Amino acid sequence: MNSPDVPHPEALDPAVLHPRLPSPLHEVADERFARHGVRLLLKRDDLIHPDLVGNKWRKLAPNLRAAAGRPLLTFGGAYSNHLRATAAAGRLLGLDTIGVVRGHELADRPLNPSLARCAADGMRLHFVDRSTYRRKTEPETLAGILRAADAEEAYVVPEGGSNALAVQGCRALGEELSGRADVVAVACGTGGTLAGLAAGLGPGARALGMAVLKGDFLAAETAALQTRAFDGRRGTWSLDTRFHFGGYGRTPHELLAFADDFEARHALPVERLYVAKLLYGLVVLTEAGAFPRGTTLAAVITGRPFS
Numbered sequence: 001m002n003s004p005d006v007p008h009p010e011a012l013d014p015a016v017l018h019p020r021l022p023s024p025l026h027e028v029a030d031e032r033f034a035r036h037g038v039r040l041l042l043k044r045d046d047l048i049h050p051d052l053v054g055n056k057w058r059k060l061a062p063n064l065r066a067a068a069g070r071p072l073l074t075f076g077g078a079y080s081n082h083l084r085a086t087a088a089a090g091r092l093l094g095l096d097t098i099g100v101v102r103g104h105e106l107a108d109r110p111l112n113p114s115l116a117r118c119a120a121d122g123m124r125l126h127f128v129d130r131s132t133y134r135r136k137t138e139p140e141t142l143a144g145i146l147r148a149a150d151a152e153e154a155y156v157v158p159e160g161g162s163n164a165l166a167v168q169g170c171r172a173l174g175e176e177l178s179g180r181a182d183v184v185a186v187a188c189g190t191g192g193t194l195a196g197l198a199a200g201l202g203p204g205a206r207a208l209g210m211a212v213l214k215g216d217f218l219a220a221e222t223a224a225l226q227t228r229a230f231d232g233r234r235g236t237w238s239l240d241t242r243f244h245f246g247g248y249g250r251t252p253h254e255l256l257a258f259a260d261d262f263e264a265r266h267a268l269p270v271e272r273l274y275v276a277k278l279l280y281g282l283v284v285l286t287e288a289g290a291f292p293r294g295t296t297l298a299a300v301i302t303g304r305p306f307s
Helices: 055-067 081-093 104-108 113-120 130-134 139-148 164-177 192-201 218-230 253-266 275-287
Strands: 025-028 039-043 072-076 097-102 124-128 183-188 206-211 237-240 296-300
Touching (some): 055 072, 055 081, 055 164, 081 097, 081 113, 097 113, 113 124, 183 275, 192 218, 192 237, 206 275, 253 275
Parallel strands (some): 072 097, 097 124, 183 296
């Protein structure tokens, strides 16, 4: 028998949360694409679940099963969508969660709305200095973090949720889009969604990742994730690193104005840190002739605005 404080094993399966899968796929009329002979489809992963949105569901679900009721410990910055999703999963499934937050100086400041949501969902926040955070994947450093957070028995999920299980979970996204589009584009932070998406698409289609962080590290990270998940590179994929707008969390006026306009055109809530950069990049690439006439282009809507 289970202790009253331990969730029943069936309650630990994310399927009990009734995700909307496959997520809807809608065509939208937008003259910026139509005049170049490109069809635009929106893959509405933002509608999978009200609390575990988009690729966060696809990445977390297999890790939640693997955790088998153990506390979950994971990592993120002060505005991490992944931390919020993990905290929400803990609340919904009755699991303890620990969030390791980059920036020890934040420990003495009022919580921002994102971290406040995590705390309200029951996540215990543990702040570490930025030097330690950079070395969090080193075994000794990780062991020290687990001890300091009193979480040595926790199941560890990496920053952004991207590990082999997450990549395998995201493969279903590609399978849902197989035969539906020539190019499938997704915003990328850690490369896990792109790695799985490309593996599931099948022949004749390619995946395009739009990096939201500065730097040229993401291609190597994505390839490494595919190797860990599938023992080698899978599918046809590429990355475009030109539309990060200065880095993660940077949302200049031009990007915000674009997002406002896209919302007005299509009645779609546009998340600013990832989705707006993806859609902006696709408009620029289409107008530059990057996609041949007759291309069906699908954009994965991985999240929605934080409220």
